[in-house]
Amino acid sequence: MAGLRLFNSTHQLLELSLRGRAARHEVLSANIANADTPGYRPRDLDFNAAMRSAVESGSLNAGETTQRGEASATAGLDIQSAIYEPEYPDSRHGEDRLDGNAVSLDRQMALITENSLAYETSLTLLSRALAGLRYAIGEGRR
Amino acid sequence: MDLFKIFSISGSGMAAQKSRMSVVAGNLANSESTRTVDGGPYRRRDVIFQAAPPPGDFTDELNDIAADRERAQGVEVVGVKQSNRPPRRIFDPSHPDASSEGYVAMPDINPIEEMVDMLSAVRSYEANLSAFNSTKALIRKILDLGRNQ
Amino acid sequence: MSIVKNVDLVYRPAPLANPKNLDEPAKGDFNNLLKSAMGEVGDLQEKANQSIQQMVGEGKGDLQDTMIALEKADVSFKLMMQIRNKVLDAYQEIMRMQV
Numbered sequence: 129m130a131g132l133r134l135f136n137s138t139h140q141l142l143e144l145s146l147r148g149r150a151a152r153h154e155v156l157s158a159n160i161a162n163a164d165t166p167g168y169r170p171r172d173l174d175f176n177a178a179m180r181s182a183v184e185s186g187s188l189n190a191g192e193t194t195q196r197g198e199a200s201a202t203a204g205l206d207i208q209s210a211i212y213e214p215e216y217p218d219s220r221h222g223e224d225r226l227d228g229n230a231v232s233l234d235r236q237m238a239l240i241t242e243n244s245l246a247y248e249t250s251l252t253l254l255s256r257a258l259a260g261l262r263y264a265i266g267e268g269r270r
Numbered sequence: 271m272d273l274f275k276i277f278s279i280s281g282s283g284m285a286a287q288k289s290r291m292s293v294v295a296g297n298l299a300n301s302e303s304t305r306t307v308d309g310g311p312y313r314r315r316d317v318i319f320q321a322a323p324p325p326g327d328f329t330d331e332l333n334d335i336a337a338d339r340e341r342a343q344g345v346e347v348v349g350v351k352q353s354n355r356p357p358r359r360i361f362d363p364s365h366p367d368a369s370s371e372g373y374v375a376m377p378d379i380n381p382i383e384e385m386v387d388m389l390s391a392v393r394s395y396e397a398n399l400s401a402f403n404s405t406k407a408l409i410r411k412i413l414d415l416g417r418n419q
Numbered sequence: 420m421s422i423v424k425n426v427d428l429v430y431r432p433a434p435l436a437n438p439k440n441l442d443e444p445a446k447g448d449f450n451n452l453l454k455s456a457m458g459e460v461g462d463l464q465e466k467a468n469q470s471i472q473q474m475v476g477e478g479k480g481d482l483q484d485t486m487i488a489l490e491k492a493d494v495s496f497k498l499m500m501q502i503r504n505k506v507l508d509a510y511q512e513i514m515r516m517q518v
Contacts, residue, residue: 158279158321160397161398161401162283164345165319168343248411251415266501412486415487416489
């Protein structure tokens, strides 16, 4: 029996996903800021790949995680290697603009909206999970 | 990932689009200007954008470089370029700036082109504003964590 | 005598305080558990404090990490308080016991 084990792998997973979503939000915001910069190629963050590699690297072991092991788990999200330059099929057929910029504002806006909602989802789930803990600790009061 | 840093990225985008708009407005306003301080008619101006990391903490920047981390890029206006399109020559001998043959050198500014540029700048500005607002919403949301149990 | 022996064979209550346990507490000892849990709660509080200082003092650090650290510290502290209340209740219950 080691410690409280109050927070489990689900909490850590949600925490990691918040990090990943925030990082993606930054990347997408940068694309929008550079929507008119000549030669700029849009970038994206493969959120699923980042989460998968974080889970597979074993930093999230169900039941084994303690607060002390947390630092290594949260460091397990490799954001840098998940950033890539997506290849959009429609930009290969001459939709590319003359200035070499391949940012499509509409697509980036759609992505950023989707990502924000996913962030709020993770946040709400984490909020609920913590509220559940509080409820249990308070013996069902409140 | 610091959510607050995203503000400076979207902010740089809005600032850049705004200076683009003011340059376009200058072009439109001067579409008939035959005199400038440099002499000759007004020449169409264009802003040059460049991707640049947002200004941050010096140690942060050093750490990022040391760790070979790519920084998310904002945008900055690196300069305003004068176009080298030749001026339009219009025959108007009564004009005070007419040459001895009666031709006036007018700036080669196409109002339609400028309006399109202006629209595109407004659209980009709004996109940056939406990104800014969604960052703001995220921050407000995270600040509410644990409050509405 | 033999009856007592037999009873002893059938039912042997665990000693309340094993002298060996006092010297080196076994794993799973409640005392130990409480200590490590206290340590964790302290760690979480410390972590939350550090991220607040980093954010407000130095303008560095991450807002979401700070909020999550705060929440974790809060929840674990509440758990600790609840455990403390329960232990105190149990203690008072024992003190009130008529011998």
